[in-house]
Amino acid sequence: MLEVKSLSKKYGEKTVFEDLELSAEAGEIIGLVGENGAGKSTLLKILATLSLPSSGEISLMNQTYRKNEKKLREYIAYVPQDIALFEELTVMENMKFFQKLSRKKVSKEDLKALLSSVNLQADQVKVSNLSGGMKRKLNLAVSLISDPKLLLLDEPTAGIDLRSRIEIGAFLKKLALEKNILIIYTSHDMNEIEQVCSRVVIIGEDPFYSKILKDFL
Amino acid sequence: MKVILARWLLLKGKRFKLLISMLLPLIVTIVITSIYHYTSDDFRVPVAVVVEEDAEVTSIIEGLKDADYIKLDVYDDINEPLRNLEQYQYDSLFVFDADFNEKLQNNERRNIIESYYTDRSFTYDAVKELIASLVQEEVGQYRLSQQVQTLQEDWLGENNLSFNDIVDTKKEIEEETNLVNQKFNFQGQVMEESPESSLNPLLIYGYAVLIFAFFTFDFVTRETNSETKHRFLYLSVSYKTFMLVSFLSLTILMYGFDIISYFILMDSKTNLLILLTYRLVINAFVFFTAFLSRNILSLYVNALLIFILLLVTQFLLSIIRLPNGLTWLASFHPVEELVSNQHNIYLVALVLIIFFIWLRRDNLVRS
Numbered sequence: 001m002l003e004v005k006s007l008s009k010k011y012g013e014k015t016v017f018e019d020l021e022l023s024a025e026a027g028e029i030i031g032l033v034g035e036n037g038a039g040k041s042t043l044l045k046i047l048a049t050l051s052l053p054s055s056g057e058i059s060l061m062n063q064t065y066r067k068n069e070k071k072l073r074e075y076i077a078y079v080p081q082d083i084a085l086f087e088e089l090t091v092m093e094n095m096k097f098f099q100k101l102s103r104k105k106v107s108k109e110d111l112k113a114l115l116s117s118v119n120l121q122a123d124q125v126k127v128s129n130l131s132g133g134m135k136r137k138l139n140l141a142v143s144l145i146s147d148p149k150l151l152l153l154d155e156p157t158a159g160i161d162l163r164s165r166i167e168i169g170a171f172l173k174k175l176a177l178e179k180n181i182l183i184i185y186t187s188h189d190m191n192e193i194e195q196v197c198s199r200v201v202i203i204g205e206d207p208f209y210s211k212i213l214k215d216f217l
Numbered sequence: 218m219k220v221i222l223a224r225w226l227l228l229k230g231k232r233f234k235l236l237i238s239m240l241l242p243l244i245v246t247i248v249i250t251s252i253y254h255y256t257s258d259d260f261r262v263p264v265a266v267v268v269e270e271d272a273e274v275t276s277i278i279e280g281l282k283d284a285d286y287i288k289l290d291v292y293d294d295i296n297e298p299l300r301n302l303e304q305y306q307y308d309s310l311f312v313f314d315a316d317f318n319e320k321l322q323n324n325e326r327r328n329i330i331e332s333y334y335t336d337r338s339f340t341y342d343a344v345k346e347l348i349a350s351l352v353q354e355e356v357g358q359y360r361l362s363q364q365v366q367t368l369q370e371d372w373l374g375e376n377n378l379s380f381n382d383i384v385d386t387k388k389e390i391e392e393e394t395n396l397v398n399q400k401f402n403f404q405g406q407v408m409e410e411s412p413e414s415s416l417n418p419l420l421i422y423g424y425a426v427l428i429f430a431f432f433t434f435d436f437v438t439r440e441t442n443s444e445t446k447h448r449f450l451y452l453s454v455s456y457k458t459f460m461l462v463s464f465l466s467l468t469i470l471m472y473g474f475d476i477i478s479y480f481i482l483m484d485s486k487t488n489l490l491i492l493l494t495y496r497l498v499i500n501a502f503v504f505f506t507a508f509l510s511r512n513i514l515s516l517y518v519n520a521l522l523i524f525i526l527l528l529v530t531q532f533l534l535s536i537i538r539l540p541n542g543l544t545w546l547a548s549f550h551p552v553e554e555l556v557s558n559q560h561n562i563y564l565v566a567l568v569l570i571i572f573f574i575w576l577r578r579d580n581l582v583r584s
Contacts, residue, residue, distance in 0.1 A: 048450075049450065050450065073451050074451075076451060077451060078447070078450075078451070080444055080447065083444065084443070084445045084447060084448055085445065086227060086443075086445060088230055089226070089227070089230070093226055097223050097226050097227065098448065098452065100219045100222055100226070101219065101220070101223050101452040101453055101459070102452060102453065103451075103452070103453045143451075146452075148451075
């Protein structure tokens, strides 16, 4: 489903990563690990079409990013590390806002079902009054309104309580299985990687990560 | 339509603030012009004039009333105004005796008017000079009338033109040919009369519209600097399209308030279309300033700086004559164009060009 070939990213003289190769199928959950600055978030942003690679090719569902970028965005959802929600609106109002502008027709019942699936019932509460874990769930739920084929998450469980982490992890596994979605996400939590991911990709050259993965997995 | 509904969802919680910011230009204009008219009387110097019976001084009284700095009260008896002068309620007092006109006709030049002032009088000399010039004009009219009547008798053997007939004819001729008041126009161009020296409500309204537009469009700064902007990449409308529709919807809404303000505040000389093009220019200007501001504080600081800059440049334009080749510069001052009853056409064109360039640029800057 996803093919990444000889992907490189440079900022001026600085090389973030070079000749990266990746192949993934629908239904997989791939964890990206690596040291800080290795390029995990950069790769995610390139896959999300938020950034352009310096060289290399990416194709999704046999369509190249170079020629079909705008069309492919219909199939991609990106959950940023920072909360991308309207703090002054309620949970349901946020869902309704993005539903109105979504490419897919989604009913109010579907929105409620989506919130229920991430275990977020407080739909009349303002986002500014939610806990960190609930905000992250909503952050994820909003991205799923468009029913994507490729879901990209940048540290979706950073800074939240254990229960919410477990719930999100369980939800992602269920989502990949039931909806046959390819999920790629970054995390520093090895327990979470072990619990959730079907495959791990190491970004960067730090041998520590190779060793720790061997011990863990 | 879905874009407007989505925008309404975001602004619903701030509808009260939005309504107030759209109403405030009208409210502020009414308040300021009311205060000005109420207090402008207080800034005029109170002067009393006593016109005794038989004194015919209508034109002199009219001349005194026309002076902006004088608040004139007319009496027929000296006692009350003199008492008020002693109590410093008047700056000065002038008395026209019953035989004032007779003295003028008899060519008397001295002691024809009684005057009184106090140790606190500060405009006595100026008012005295003004009365002297008005009396001089009156004397001139007597002279003219006498000359014309003499010529009529000598040459035509008749005397059927009265003093008033001669004076009225003189004034007509003065109005038609007096070079001081003559307006010179290019062919076909109609020059507007310069406004009377009172506060122009359009000026106040223009600046109020500018300031409160920043409060209306401050959401642009918040949303542009928020992570939510990136979500638009995956939606059916781009972020810029969403913002453009928001801009147009709010501008149309504000037009409603402008139309109401037009009928309440403005006179028939003001062109409604000019007011509406001004609104478009200002809203666009504020919109782009908000788009480029990194946070709300910098937006409001920019708002204040822009307000001061426009105010200062307008003041400079009113006192400095631009060289012949640079008069077009004044066309780029939106408030100046508004109060001059001009269409802001160059600025409208500039706005359209900027919108076109803005929309054509990539929706998100990507590295």
